[in-house]
Amino acid sequence: MNLLAVVDASVKKEGLQDLTMQRTVSSVPFAGRYRLIDFTLSNLVNSGVSTVGIFPSYPLASLLDHIGVGKSWDLDRRKNGLYFLPVTQRDGGLSSVGAFAALEEHIQFFTKSNQPHVVVTNSFVITQLDFKDMLEQHIDSGADITEAVSQGVSLKNYILSRELLLELIQTHQDKKVVSVEDVVNLKKSPHVFNEYDYKGYFAVIDSIQSYFEASFALLDEENREQLFLKDRPIYTKVKDEPPTRYMNGSKVKRALIANGSTIMGEVIDSTISRGVYIKKGARIEKCIIMQKSSVEENCDLKYVIADKDVFIGEGVVLHGTAEHPIVLRKGETVRKEDLR
Template sequence: MKRKLLGVIDATTYHDDLEDLLTHRSLAALPFAGRYRIIDFVLSNMVNSGIRSVAIFPKMQYRSLMDHLGSGKNWDLNRKRDGLFFFPSPIVDSDGNRIGSFEHFAGNIDFFYRSTQEYSIISNCYTIFNMDFRPILDWHRQSGCDITEIHHQDGGSMEMYLIKTSLLIKLIETRNETGYTCMKDIVNNLHHFYNICHYEYNGYAVMIDSIENYFSTSMNLLQSDIWKQLFIKEQPIITKVKDEPPTKYIKGSYVKNAMIANGCLIGGTVENSIVSRGVKIGKGAVIKNCIIMQKCHIEDNCYLDSVILDKDVKVDAGTHLTGTTRSPYVIRKGTKQGALMNS
C-alpha cells in the first residue's frame, strides 16, 4: 500500500460565507473541535490508510497552514523519501472552488512524474470525516473504473476522486485540448470516454462551507454518538502537538457538556461549548453554546450565547453578546469587545 496510493489535498477553496473566519488563514487551517484544524481530518485519514506521500496545493493565506503542518512530523511524514509536500498556486485569481485544478497541478507536473504510486486520491480540505481509503482502492481496482468519485450516503459528491496517477498526468497534459479544467469537469460531462464509478460512503461526513454549517457541526460534536464516529481509537485524528499545562478550574466555576482544551483558566460557567487552548474565562462569566478559539480572554461577568470568538479576542468585563444557532455572533481574530458594544 505504501507505494500504491498518492495523497493529493486541494487547499485552494474559499467560501464567501466563511469570510469572517478566513481573513488571516486558509479554510484548511480553520480551527475545529478545540485543538484541531480542518485539514487534520483528511490528512489523518490518508496517513491512517497507509499513504506516505501527500501533496498539499494551497493558494492564499497559507502561512498558518504551513505553521500548523510544519515538516509533517506529527503525521510521520517527515521522510527522506516521499513525505509531505507544499505546492502553492502561482495563479492568485484562479477559481478556488474547483477541486483538483489541472492548471495548478500543471505548475508542479514534475512531482507527479516522479511519484512511484500507481494511484492517486484527490480530495478537498474541508470535510469532517473519518475514512479508510484502502477499501475504496480495492473496490476501484476490482470494478475496472477509470475514475471513482466518492459520494456520501445522501447521494451528494464528497469532492474526492480516485484515479490512476498515469491517467491524472494525461488529463493534466491534455487539459487545453479537452477543455477539462478539474476532476469535476470530467465526472459531470455526459460525453466523456471514461468509466466513472461512484463509491458510497456511509459514515459521518460534513463539508464545511458556511458559518452556520461550521457552528452546527461543531456543536454536534458535543453529542457522544457523533463524537464516537469521528474520533476512533484505531484511526486517530492527528494534530500538531503542543505541550501545555492542564486546565485550571477556579472555585465556583461550573462546566456542563463542554469540550475544554489544555492550558485554560475557567472561573465562570461554561455550557454546551467548545473552548480551545489557553483561554481565560473570568469569574461570573457565562458561556453558552459558544466556540471560543485559542488564547481568548473573557473577563468577569460577561454573558455570551451562540458566539464564535476567533483567536486572541478580548471581551471586556460585563459585556453581553448574543447570536443564534442559524446566525452566531462572530468576533474576528485579535479584536476587542467592550461593555458599550453589548448586543
C-alpha cells in the first residue's frame, strides 16, 4: 500500500497520570486483554499498511515488552514492517499528535521510505478506522491534509503526502508550528484541508474518567459489535493461558473477563483482565481489575480501577463514584488496616 504510518506514542495525557507513571499512554491496558496501541496497529494492518514507525517516549519497558518485533500484528518482516523509533527527549512528549521535533530525530525513516503518503496517528483514540478508504478520499479531494473526524470530534488521525510532511518537519521552527495536529488546528494557507467522516464506535482516552467511561461502554453489545469486527480483528500480544475458572458459588453479570482468571466471588458490570483472582465472598461492581491482581475474601469494591499486580487484602471496602473512581496504582497493596 502507498501509505507510510507514523504512530505517535509519545503523546502524554496528564489526566491519565495514575496509569502512566510506569508506562506510556499507548501501553495502558484496555478491555481486559488489550493495550490502547493494539487498536491503532490493528487498524493499520487491516488497512494494508505494512511499514509502521512507532515514536514512543519514556518509560519504554512496558511498550517494548508488549510489541516486541511486531509478530502479533504480522509486522516482523525482512522488508518494511515495524520500526521502533524512541524519542530521546526525556522531558518531551507533547499533548498534540505528530510533534515535528520528535519526527525530526528520525528523519531518515521518511527520506529512505518510498511511500508517497503518510498517515500520522495516535495510540489513545479507539476506532475501527479504514485508512485505505481514508487515503482514497484524501487523494480524490485534492487536499493537502485530511483529518479523520466523527460527530464533530477530531480523531487525531491525519493523512498527507510524505513530501509535505518532510517540508513541515524541516521548516516547523521558522513557521512556529509544533505538530501535524497544530497545523490542522491553525488551518493556515496555503494548505488545503479536508475532513474524513468516520462512522462507527470511537472513544478518546485522555483522562481517568474517559478511560472509565470507554471501558464500561464496551459492556454494551452494540458497541462491542461496532469495535470488534470479524473481518477486521483487533490483534494483541499472544499469551497462552487456560480459560477462566468460575468456581462454585461465583456470580457474574454483565462483565468482560479475560482468560487465565479465577472467579470465586461476585462480579457485576466490570472488566477483569488476565490472571486475576477474585476470592470467595468478594463483591466487585463497576470495577476494572487489571492483570495478575488479587482481590481477597470478603472485599467490597465499587467504582475502582486496580492496575496490574495490585493486592487488595481481606475485607477491604473501597467505594468510588462514576465521576471519581478510585485508582490503585501498579503493584500497590491495600489492607484493611491501611484504611483506618
